[in-house]
Amino acid sequence: MTGWADFLFQGNLNDFLRPRERNTIIRYSFSSLPAVKDAIEALGIPHPEVDVILINQAPAKFMQPLHPHDQIAVYPAIPRRTWPLGYSLQANLPAATGFVLDVHLGKLAKNLRLLGFDTCYQNNYSDKDIAEIAARDNRRVLTRDIGLLKQKKINWGYWLRSQHTEEQLTEVLTYFNLKDSLAPFTRCLECNSKLTTVNKEAVWELLPPKTKQYFNQFYQCPACRRVYWQGSHFDRMQEFVNRIRHNQNV
Numbered sequence: 001m002t003g004w005a006d007f008l009f010q011g012n013l014n015d016f017l018r019p020r021e022r023n024t025i026i027r028y029s030f031s032s033l034p035a036v037k038d039a040i041e042a043l044g045i046p047h048p049e050v051d052v053i054l055i056n057q058a059p060a061k062f063m064q065p066l067h068p069h070d071q072i073a074v075y076p077a078i079p080r081r082t083w084p085l086g087y088s089l090q091a092n093l094p095a096a097t098g099f100v101l102d103v104h105l106g107k108l109a110k111n112l113r114l115l116g117f118d119t120c121y122q123n124n125y126s127d128k129d130i131a132e133i134a135a136r137d138n139r140r141v142l143t144r145d146i147g148l149l150k151q152k153k154i155n156w157g158y159w160l161r162s163q164h165t166e167e168q169l170t171e172v173l174t175y176f177n178l179k180d181s182l183a184p185f186t187r188c189l190e191c192n193s194k195l196t197t198v199n200k201e202a203v204w205e206l207l208p209p210k211t212k213q214y215f216n217q218f219y220q221c222p223a224c225r226r227v228y229w230q231g232s233h234f235d236r237m238q239e240f241v242n243r244i245r246h247n248q249n250v
Contacts, residue, residue: 003068004029007043011076015161016044016146030066037062040074046149048141048157051077052087059087079177094138096156099172100130102143107165112172114237115244116183119192127151142172170249179250184241185228188221195219195228203227 007026014022028039036055037047052075053060066072077090098118101109102125109121120133131151134141141157143149149157158175160168173179187194198220204212206227219228244250 002029002031003066005039005066005068005070005072007039007072007074009043009045009074011078013045013049013074013076016046016049016159028066033065033067035063036060036066036072039066039072041150044146045074046146046157046159048149048154049077049159051075051081051090052083053089062089079175090155093155096140097138098140099142100125100133100137100139102127102130102141102145102148104144105142105160105168108142108160108168108172110189111165111169111240113187113189113192114184115169115173115241116186117178117181118187121192140176142168169244170247173244173250179245182241182245185219185234185237188224188226188228190226191221191224193221193223196222198227 005028007028008024009017009022009026017026026043028043030039036053040050040053041047047062053062053064054073054075055064055066055070057071083091098120099112100120103123106121106123109119112119120137120139125133127145127148130141130143130148131153133139134156135153139156141149141154142160143157144160144163146159148154149159158172160171162168162171185195196219198218200207200212200216200218203218203220206225211229211231215229215231217229220226221228
């Protein structure tokens, strides 16, 4: 069987389309009866950014087959937006617990950890590794690779529109509504573990001479043993945190 269906993508899903395809009906031709998810991804939209699909004005699941002359409206995943029961594809997913980032986002990973967010990152992860971690731990995938988000194991994910680290951080905090969830200086920037308070004597051998002299409050990562204190570097990081807190775009 051959046929066509008309698609109209809403909101920020248009970011994935060519300029001439945005905010207008796209006619999609097909043979057999493909799942609507396959058609959506063939048109360039990764499924984790989709929340609601209406086929002929009725809510549909990802695997619902297309039929000739179907009219499809596709809506983005927007935190805090509510839909009637049975509309949202993400409503029945397990709650996301944290983030996993692709290998090109090391600076963003450190910034998210600085703000207290559970952020899984290593610079040698393969796409398969990221998809498996996301599926196993119900993590949100953050990436600039649209193809990665199309992997079927991934439920939660977001394609970063900006290539600039601080703008990316603003995107994430805004998209996932996280401004009120900041917990700065509670995680290790290197390995993501939660920091614990330690006595000066316990980390004495790990401290530079001047640090021993001028500082008395210390925190340590229980995993990698890195020690943190409120030196000059802390002032710079605190300034960064304050800038994020007061960013009107978040």
